[in-house]
Amino acid sequence: MSNLLVLLILLPAAAALVCYFVRSTAVRKLTVLATGGILTLSALGLLAQGVFAPIEVGSFLGIGSDFLVTVLDFVLLGVIYFYGYKHKSLLIQGFTLAQVVLLAWFEGVSVGHEAVPALMGDQLSLIMVLVISIIGSLICIFALPYMKEHEEHLHLKKTRQPRFFFFMLIFLGAMNGLVLSNNILWMYFFFEVTTFCSFMLIGHDATEIATKNAVRALWMNALGGLAFVVGMMLVYSQAGTLNISAILALGSTSAVMLTGLAFLCLAGFTKAAQVPFQSWLLGAMVAPTPVSALLHSSTMVKAGVFVVLRFAPAFAGTFLSTGVAVCGAFTFLACAALGIGQSNGKKILAYSTVANLGLIICCAGINTPLALTAAIMLILFHAISKSLLFLCVGTIEQAIGSRDIEDMRGLYGTNPRTALITIIGILTMMLPPFGVLLGKWMAMEASADSNIFIVVMLAMGSAMMVVYLARWAGSMMGTREPGAKAESQPLLTRLPLITLCLGAVLLSLASPWIYNSMLAPWIGSAPFVVGFGSLESAHGTFVVVPLFLVLGLGLLYAVKAASGYRRVKIMPPYVSGANSASGDGTYVGPMNGDVPFSAGNLYLGEMFAEPKLTPIFNALAVALIVLMLGGAL
Amino acid sequence: METLILVIIGLVGAPLAGGLIAGLDRRVTAWFQSRQGPPIMQAFYDVAKLFGKEKMVVNQWQILCAWVYLIAAAVSVALFFAQGDLLLVFFVQAIGAVFLVMGALSAKSPYSQVGAQRELLQILAYEPILILVFVGFYMVTGSFSIHAIWAQDMPLLAKMPLLYLALGYALTIKLRKSPFDFSTSHHGHQELVKGVLTEYSGPYLGLIEMAHWYETVLVLGLCALFWHTNVGWMALLLVATYMLEILVDNTMARMTWRWMLKRVWLLGMGMSVVNLIWLYAG
Numbered sequence: 001m002s003n004l005l006v007l008l009i010l011l012p013a014a015a016a017l018v019c020y021f022v023r024s025t026a027v028r029k030l031t032v033l034a035t036g037g038i039l040t041l042s043a044l045g046l047l048a049q050g051v052f053a054p055i056e057v058g059s060f061l062g063i064g065s066d067f068l069v070t071v072l073d074f075v076l077l078g079v080i081y082f083y084g085y086k087h088k089s090l091l092i093q094g095f096t097l098a099q100v101v102l103l104a105w106f107e108g109v110s111v112g113h114e115a116v117p118a119l120m121g122d123q124l125s126l127i128m129v130l131v132i133s134i135i136g137s138l139i140c141i142f143a144l145p146y147m148k149e150h151e152e153h154l155h156l157k158k159t160r161q162p163r164f165f166f167f168m169l170i171f172l173g174a175m176n177g178l179v180l181s182n183n184i185l186w187m188y189f190f191f192e193v194t195t196f197c198s199f200m201l202i203g204h205d206a207t208e209i210a211t212k213n214a215v216r217a218l219w220m221n222a223l224g225g226l227a228f229v230v231g232m233m234l235v236y237s238q239a240g241t242l243n244i245s246a247i248l249a250l251g252s253t254s255a256v257m258l259t260g261l262a263f264l265c266l267a268g269f270t271k272a273a274q275v276p277f278q279s280w281l282l283g284a285m286v287a288p289t290p291v292s293a294l295l296h297s298s299t300m301v302k303a304g305v306f307v308v309l310r311f312a313p314a315f316a317g318t319f320l321s322t323g324v325a326v327c328g329a330f331t332f333l334a335c336a337a338l339g340i341g342q343s344n345g346k347k348i349l350a351y352s353t354v355a356n357l358g359l360i361i362c363c364a365g366i367n368t369p370l371a372l373t374a375a376i377m378l379i380l381f382h383a384i385s386k387s388l389l390f391l392c393v394g395t396i397e398q399a400i401g402s403r404d405i406e407d408m409r410g411l412y413g414t415n416p417r418t419a420l421i422t423i424i425g426i427l428t429m430m431l432p433p434f435g436v437l438l439g440k441w442m443a444m445e446a447s448a449d450s451n452i453f454i455v456v457m458l459a460m461g462s463a464m465m466v467v468y469l470a471r472w473a474g475s476m477m478g479t480r481e482p483g484a485k486a487e488s489q490p491l492l493t494r495l496p497l498i499t500l501c502l503g504a505v506l507l508s509l510a511s512p513w514i515y516n517s518m519l520a521p522w523i524g525s526a527p528f529v530v531g532f533g534s535l536e537s538a539h540g541t542f543v544v545v546p547l548f549l550v551l552g553l554g555l556l557y558a559v560k561a562a563s564g565y566r567r568v569k570i571m572p573p574y575v576s577g578a579n580s581a582s583g584d585g586t587y588v589g590p591m592n593g594d595v596p597f598s599a600g601n602l603y604l605g606e607m608f609a610e611p612k613l614t615p616i617f618n619a620l621a622v623a624l625i626v627l628m629l630g631g632a633l
Numbered sequence: 634m635e636t637l638i639l640v641i642i643g644l645v646g647a648p649l650a651g652g653l654i655a656g657l658d659r660r661v662t663a664w665f666q667s668r669q670g671p672p673i674m675q676a677f678y679d680v681a682k683l684f685g686k687e688k689m690v691v692n693q694w695q696i697l698c699a700w701v702y703l704i705a706a707a708v709s710v711a712l713f714f715a716q717g718d719l720l721l722v723f724f725v726q727a728i729g730a731v732f733l734v735m736g737a738l739s740a741k742s743p744y745s746q747v748g749a750q751r752e753l754l755q756i757l758a759y760e761p762i763l764i765l766v767f768v769g770f771y772m773v774t775g776s777f778s779i780h781a782i783w784a785q786d787m788p789l790l791a792k793m794p795l796l797y798l799a800l801g802y803a804l805t806i807k808l809r810k811s812p813f814d815f816s817t818s819h820h821g822h823q824e825l826v827k828g829v830l831t832e833y834s835g836p837y838l839g840l841i842e843m844a845h846w847y848e849t850v851l852v853l854g855l856c857a858l859f860w861h862t863n864v865g866w867m868a869l870l871l872v873a874t875y876m877l878e879i880l881v882d883n884t885m886a887r888m889t890w891r892w893m894l895k896r897v898w899l900l901g902m903g904m905s906v907v908n909l910i911w912l913y914a915g
Contacts (some may be wrong), residue, residue: 410741412694431731432724441720444764448771452909455768456761456902463760467753470731474738474749479692540718540777547725550708558700565693573691573742574831585741597741602750607894 002055005119005180007042008129011035012173019165028165029144035169036137043133047126051521054117054182054245065118069189070107074100076192080222083199087215095222102229107185110236116243120182123522127376128179128306131383135298136172138496142391143168143290145490149398150288154205164204168294171197175299179306184232184242191228191267191303195221198300201291202284213283220280224270224304227263234260244310252315255633261315262632265308265324266625272304272357274331276618276625281354285346289394292346296353297387302379305360309375312364315632323628325365325450329457330624331358334617336464341608343601345393345403348468349386352429355461356382356436362458363443366450370527370537373519374442381435381508385428388500392422395493405471406600410478417487417494419476421501426473428504430466433547435508438535445539471601479570479584509548511535573597636715643714643850644707651846652676654853658879665883676842683839691740691832698736699837699844705729706847713854716779719767726851729844730756733829740832748828752816754890758897759803765905766803766855769796772912782858788866790859792915795908797859801874802901806893807852809845810882813893 015035019028057065077100084092121129147161171194178190195218203214238257239247252258273281281301285292295301308324315321332355339351356378363375395418396411397403412419428434432441440462447454489497507514512530520526528535533545572579575587585597655676663670672678690696705728712722730752737749767777773792774781782789790797806813817828833841856874860867888896 431728432721437724441724444720444768445771445777448768448777452906452913455909456765456906459761459764459768460902462764463757466727466731466760467757470734470756471738471749471753473731474735477692477694477735477739479739479741538776539771540720542718542721543712547708547721550711551704551725551728554704554708555701558697558704561700562693562697565690565696568688568690568693568696571689571691573740574744574826575742576826597743599741599743599746602754606891 002057004042004046004049007038008046008133008176009173009180011038011042012169012171012176016166016169016173019169020162023159023162025161028161032140032144032165032169036141039133039137039172043130046121046129051123051126052121054120054243056115057118066116066183066185069183069186073103073185073189073192076189076196077103080192080196080199080218083218084222087211089215089219091219092215092222095219095226099222099226099229102226102233106229106233106236110233111242114241116183116241118183118186119180120245121180123518124306124309124376125179127380127518128302129176131302131380132172132175132179132298135383135387135500136175136294138499139290139293139298139387139391140165140168140172141492142293142394142496143288145492146290146394146398147288160204164201164288167197167200167204168290171201171294171299175303178303182244184235184244184247187244187307188225188228188232191271191307192225194271194300194303195225198284198295201295202287204287204291207286210286213280213286216283217280220270220277224267224277227270228267228307231260231263231265231267234263236260248311248314250314252318252320258315258318258320258632259629261311262320262323262629264311265320266629268304268307269327269361269625270304271307272301272361273354274304274327274358274361275334275354275621278331278335278351278354282347282350285350289346289390289397292350293387293390293394296349296390297383301353301357302383305357305364305375305379308361309364309372309379312367312372316367318632320628320632321365321367322451323365323624323631325362325367325447325454327621327624327628328358328360328362328365329447329454329461330617330621331355332362333457333461333464334358334613334621336461337608338610338613338617339468340464341603341605341610341613342468343405343603345396345405345408345472346390348405348472349389349393352465352469353382353386355465356386359440359443359458359461362454363446366443366446366454368446368449368527369523369525370442370449370539371446372523373515373527374439374446376519376522377435377442377511377515378439380514381428381439381504381511384500384504384507385425385434385436388425388497388504389422389429391497391500392418392425395489395497396422405475408472409475409599411476413478413480413484415487416480417489418497421497423473423476424501425504426469428508430469432542433508433544433551434504435511438508438511438542438544441542445537448539475599475601509545512544639714639716640711643710647707647710647850648843648846651843651849652680654849654875655846658875661876661879662883665879676846680839680842683842684836686835688836689834690837691742694739695736695833695837698732698739699833699840701732702729702736703840703844703847705732706844706851710847710851710854713779713851716783719770719777719779720764721777722851723763723767726848727756727760729848733841733844737829737832742832744826744831745829748816748831751890752829754894755806755813755816758813758893758901759806762799762803762897762901762905763855765902765909766793766796766800769793769905769909769912770858772909779858782861786862788860788862790870792912793859793908795904797856799901799905799908800856801877802897804852804856804874805878805881806897807848808878810878812881812885812888813897814882815887815890815893 018031081096174190174193181187199218270277335351335355342348360375360378363371528537534543578587580586580588580594589595656673660670709726734749737745860870
């Protein structure tokens with residue numbers, strides 16, 4: 001057990017050092033592949049051993065591990081302060097200094113240094129470890145060929161990949177540490193490590209815009225770190241312990257305790273890029289695509305929702321809980337609306353990530369067994385589908401030189417393999433019987449119990465997401481000329497894409513069993529009964545396996561019918577009889593000249609313009625957060 | 634066993650009923666306009682003729698999308714007759730709607746592209762309303778499953794009148810009737826030719842026509858749930874609702890998508906929310 005924990009948390013750090021100091025491509029490739037493999041096996045091994053009660057972590061080279069974490073905390077804050085100074089950001093410097101002062105006072109004066117078991121593993125942690133270790137590893141593997149090509153585009157004299165993979169791998173270790181923490185100080189340390197890693201990775205390309213966006217990400221997350229410290233101190237002042245499982249067992253006893261929990265939720269909000277903090281995650285897309293994939297699926301933002309979800313049982317049934325739910329639902333609606341106005345593929349994905357995180361946080365706030373089940377289902381399946389989509393956009397970008405969805409029109413004609421996988425990925429984000437939709441279904445059924453505002457926001461947001469995902473998937477379909485060149489992909493690009501694509505589909509099929517074995521024990525009073533491959537609850541029934549069978553057979557039949565298209569007459573599209581001889585949608589226009597086909601999506605700029613809506617949404621979100629914090633008092 | 638029989642009735646009966654309704658619709662419309670109108674079975678003759686035509690497509694995606702549209706529509710009706718979960722029925726129905734749009738987007742045709750965009754706007758308008766109507770059912774019955782509705786001893790219309798009116802908006806859009814018929818106008822003179830359906834022809838257009846019959850029955854089935862206690866009143870409610878739809882269709886000019894979004898979101902959602910507040914308070 002403890003060996004597995006060491007592997008999960010420290011192996012990535014060790015591998016990161018190898019990548020950084022041994023500047024050989026072959027060694028780096030081998031290290032990343034081996035680390036990915038070992039992490040995957042360790043995560044599965046931990047799953048096989050099952051949940052474990054909080055355990056002590058002894059000393060390391062004769063130094064107590066708690067002390068070591070404290071020292072590293074201050075070192076890290078020092079480094080962050082240095083970067084704040086270097087980039088002349090008063091916000092970063094201020095937030096970091098405040099953290100240093102508060103933390104020094106907290107650790108020096110208030111905390112009685114009793115021994116707290118540092119690590120624990122409940123079902124929530126185990127699922128998170130799986131998400132981090134397996135999906136994170138696949139993304140790192142995908143990054144191997146990607147970064148090679150990325151640097152060729154940039155014409156770098158000296159490769160920056162050692163630094164890149166250093167932070168990618170550290171990130172995975174820190175995330176594993178975060179989700180396994182039982183000592184809240186440890187959780188804080190890992191929380192800050194992820195902040196720092198994301199800062200370094202967003203600014204990786206060192207262009208002016210990359211630095212600017214990295215700095216913005218850092219100050220927002222430093223604010224989150226400050227909120228974490230404040231929350232931690234308030235909670236400690238009431239609970240008198242750093243032990244998270246003990247805090248959860250205590251529940252919400254006083255206003256100070258609730259305020260502390262509210263600050264911890266605020267820390268989660270900044271990390272999960274909830275409105276009004278969404279701008280750092282959108283800015284983060286200047287980073288190389290594997291970074292975006294990592295930030296959006298298995299690390300960083302998932303750390304944010306994890307913190308809220310971790311402490312959710314402690315504030316169940318309070319006004320704070322409703323406040324969290326309303327904030328989450330508002331983010332879901334706001335970012336779904338903002339997504340409609342976007343044509344940049346990565347930006348669409350970013351808004352859809354933030355929206356889905358909002359939905360997860362909303363579920364944590366609704367705080368019923370059904371809602372918490374929904375939250376974990378969404379975390380799991382969103383991570384798979386979203387990482388797949390980001391990797392697809394990266395692959396497409398390197399193939400066609402653009403990430404704009406208008407430029408991806410008819411992509412199937414030139415890159416059938418990538419286009420097909422992307423289309424499947426998009427469908428797994430929004431349609432039944434796939435996992436993300438299953439989670440959304442649970443969320444909606446759970447929201448009907450809570451509050452009318454939440455229901456309305458979820459209903460509208462859900463419709464908006466369909467619009468921008470459907471039009472993207474549809475426009476990638478297109479005609480493939482007979483005898484067109486086959487698409488070639490490096491093995492290490494294809495492997496993660498196909499694994500994630502299969503994972504999104506097959507794990508959705510397995511969702512009743514995932515629920516039964518992993519979620520039901522965590523929830524306690526299980527909301528669903530599994531029968532005939534269906535999830536049945538008092539609210540309603542999702543017939544997972546039957547639907548898979550019927551729709552799957554239907555799809556097979558449809559694919560078979562479509563594959564016989566060579567026997568069907570292929571016609572040029574209808575253009576009122578003015579087809580030009582050159583075909584392909586071209587028609588004869590004025591002065592008998594050929595007018596080539598062109599089309600554009602309706603982005604509804606007058607209603608969903610980003611510059612117009614963002615300030616309004618930010619203002620509303622600030623009001624809601626103030627309401628949430630104030631209501632906790 | 635009983636469920637299986639119901640599902641089979643749904644799968645076989647729904648297209649027959651949908652086709653008949655389409656035929657009746659044309660007769661009544663003709664009567665409104667002092668014309669004779671085609672035979673009531675005309676919709677079936679039309680589809681039979683379509684299936685006899687040569688298969689022509691712009692690309693293979695359209696074949697796939699037409700089939701998936703039909704299959705999803707049939708499965709959602711089957712789930713409805715199996716008295717399944719209302720939200721799930723709705724999400725399965727959405728598969729069809731999404732694939733219809735994607736098929737249209739796959740063709741390099743200005744008409745079908747514009748039609749697809751407009752169809753997406755229609756989805757944007759009716760989806761929230763449908764979800765809120767289902768939440769209304771949940772508030773009254775305590776479950777999203779259709780089973781729970783039959784256990785009520787009072788027609789739901791009494792508790793959800795405004796939600797029924799809001800559903801009327803969704804119904805008009807789903808039936809592709811004026812003033813909301815701007816993605817697949819069935820009047821040949823309008824500027825979009827046939828919008829989202831432009832590039833579907835022959836047997837594939839036939840499949841889509843059948844899928845539309847399934848959807849018609851599904852939406853009318855939702856309306857029927859509002860008066861489940863008495864078959865007579867249920868029939869009367871349905872006939873009155875459909876007659877109103879035809880009347881609206883024939884007296885209203887088609888509107889723009891802006892008008893639709895504002896109207897449906899403000900009035901439709903407004904009525905739904907007011908009604909839901911009663912139910913939450915009650």
